[in-house]
Amino acid sequence: MTQSSNFSMPKLYLLTNEDKFELLYQKLEVALATECIALLQIRRKKTLALPDGASQLYKEAQHIVDLASKYNVPVVINDDISLAAKLGVGVHLGQKDGSISDAKKYLSSNQIIGRTCHCESELVAEAKKDGASYAAMGAVFTSTTKPNADIVSHEQLAQGCQQGIDMCVIGGLTAENISNLAGLPIKYVAVVGDIMDLPIPEIANRCREWQQAFSEWGTPVL
Template sequence: MTELLKSSNLLVPKLYLLTNDDKLPVLLAKLEMALATGVVHLLQIRRKQVLATDNGAAKLYQEALQIVALAKRYKVAVVINDDMALAEQLGVGVHLGQSDGSIEAARQRLGCQQVIGRTCHDDVDLVVKAKSAGASYAAMGAIFSSTTKPNAQPIERSKLIAGCKQDIDICVIGGLTAENITGLQGLPIRYVAVVGDIMDLSVDKIAHRCQQWQQALNTWSTASSK
């Protein structure tokens, strides 16, 4: 761990917010509160329940138009979960699971400026492949079990450290809170992906929780100098 810290130019990780399955008016209200704090740097549109309904793809497109417009007001980059065709339609980035198409194809369709992420679980070899293919970041986890994926097995710390050594931005995901994130302090992580710890709250509590996240993340450089 000490060697990793000494060899890395540590920056404060960025908060990466993922949508949940709230009804759209509630979701938009929550996103407005979160984005207005200036803490969120990347937003992923992931609406599994909407997609599962009749005409789900068309509904998701209409929802995504509104979400992307909101994000643009606050200059927050957006990625679509799994669907590079929808990402291309909207002019945004994409996050791809291992079975959701190639990074090379996404890069060709979306261009060099868009964010393209790849799920790599706890597999360092997948991180290496994501880097080689031109991904913007590799997502590793689950760090803890979560409400969205309660059966996910937590990643071994040694594998996370190994992933952080592969010279690609690392995103951590899975059961993260503003309190337990302190257990990762000092690792050169680019994005901290959060769903439930923010989006499961009521609208009036969202801004305060985002501020608590900023306070937690701001301790990163302090931790690395100890």
């Protein structure tokens, strides 16, 4: 495969954790203010599981979307096409959480649609064919968020990167171990715990450490 000479370094894709909302909001504000975050996903499964979870998630998401817009960071909602449409943002879909064609019906053409593809390049190719904005592969390493997820091999990632769609990697990634993927043409590196589980005073510096890691990424090798 011929590589483009204008290959660019990956971008940081931040996912929310399950902190109480007030703490979560403060952490997001600090992270977004660094201008290191390229994409933000609202993923609040514990909130959604509450008796009034859908209503509470909608209120939380409104505040987060307003905050992200202040820093010109696009937002995607995890697994919920109708909520994404209601908020005017994008969506990230698991394999069993709605079709890309449905998302395209309800979202505007400029909204991001992501698709979970686990370890399978065939699913990446399908996501491209269906019109997804990016495909996510992982877990790259064992993570606290999904400790039982299958681990994707370097070869599987390389195959995914050859499918002609923006690639996202997720799962147990840190600013130190991301160098194991250096050279792969990855668009987004999705992070939860390595940033969001830190105390507020440490978050800005951690975001900058991620940017430093990306600056040392190098040229793509497949």
